[in-house]
Amino acid sequence: MGGDQHFTTADGCRIAYRIDGPDDRPVLALSNSIATNLHMWDRSVPALSRSFRLLRYDTRGHGNSDAPAAAYSMDRLGRDVVELLDTLGIDRAHFLGLSLGGFIGQWLGIFAPERIDRLILSNTASYLASELPFDDQIRAVLAAPDMNAIADGFMRNWFPATMLAAPNEIVDEFRGMVRATPARGLAGCYAALRDVDLRRIISLIAAPTLVIGGESDTVTRASHSEAIAATIPDAKLVLLPGVHILNVEQADRFNDEVASFLQGAP
Incomplete structure (x- = not known):
């Protein structure tokens, strides 16, 4: 695997990224869930880099990217990806986003359609503000002495009880x-999720789209995935047994679904 590289966005934010896989393959950009970094895809790299040149990056506010003290917007998170593609001279790419990354993927499909070949939206929603108290979460995270309790809460939402019951290297x-x-x-990213509603406008997405949902996901529920797939024209829906981080919980099946969709006939 390559090491991290950086570029600086138009508004002065350093974003970390890395590239794996052969130079002559189609580019597949991978976008993380909130509160993770590009290493959430480590277990997907061996399988997917056989067929694709993988472009991973740390979302603004995460990992080795800068974390400006401000409310971020989905527009800004989407433009970070467009500027990354510009920096690397990549005209078009496939895009796979999970959770927050799936929101960013929807934004790209709507507002940067000329940059996206095929779109995969995993464990995501088009609107969460009516269901999740983002302002309360913002206050709580900024007041917390450390991230330990917050991390434990994420684990309960992300993984099945069986993986949490005993020591687990993935968890x-x-x-x-x-x-x-x-x-x-x-x-900052909670603010972007608080302020975005893509429910109606995703009907404009023209890219071939695969929607992957977890049957037991309690945050971005299967019903969210079904609603997205029903709104984007000709989208394909796959529900897998599992919770939220399906790329590791159901790694083989997840990677198979991704690869077969991306390699399907245009």
């Missing part, structure tokens, strides 16, 4: 990612 890795996320970065 430990993801808990570590949450603990390392700057509070202001998490708060």
Whole structure:
């Protein structure tokens, strides 16, 4: 795997990214859930980099990217991706986003359609503000002495009880990612989720789209995935047994669905 590189956005934010896989393959950009970093895809790299040039990046406020102290917007998070593609001279790419990354994918499909070949939206929604108390979460994360309790809450939402019942290396890795996320970065992305409603406008997405949902996801529920797939023209829906971080909980099936969709006939 390559090491992290950085570029600076138009508004002065340093964004970390890395590229894996052969130069001559189609580019597949991977976008993380909130409170993780690009390493949430580590287990997907061996399988997917055989067929794709993988472009991973740390969302603004996360990982080795800068975390400006401000409310972020979905427009800004989407433009970060467009500017990353511009920096690398990539005209078009496939895009796979999970959770927050799926919101960013929807934004790109609507507002930067000329940059997206095929779109995969995993464990995501088009609107969450009516269901999740984002202002309360922003206050809580900015007031917390550390990220430990917040990380434990994420683990309960992300993984099945069976994985949480005993020591588990995957859960430990993801808990570590949450603990390392700057509070202001998490708060900034909570603000972007609070302020966005894509429910109607995703009907404009023209890219071939695969929607992946978890049957037991309690945050971005299967019903959210069904609603997205019903609104985007000709979208394909796949529900997998599992919770939220399906790319590790159901790694083989997830990678198979992604690869077969991206390699399907145009």
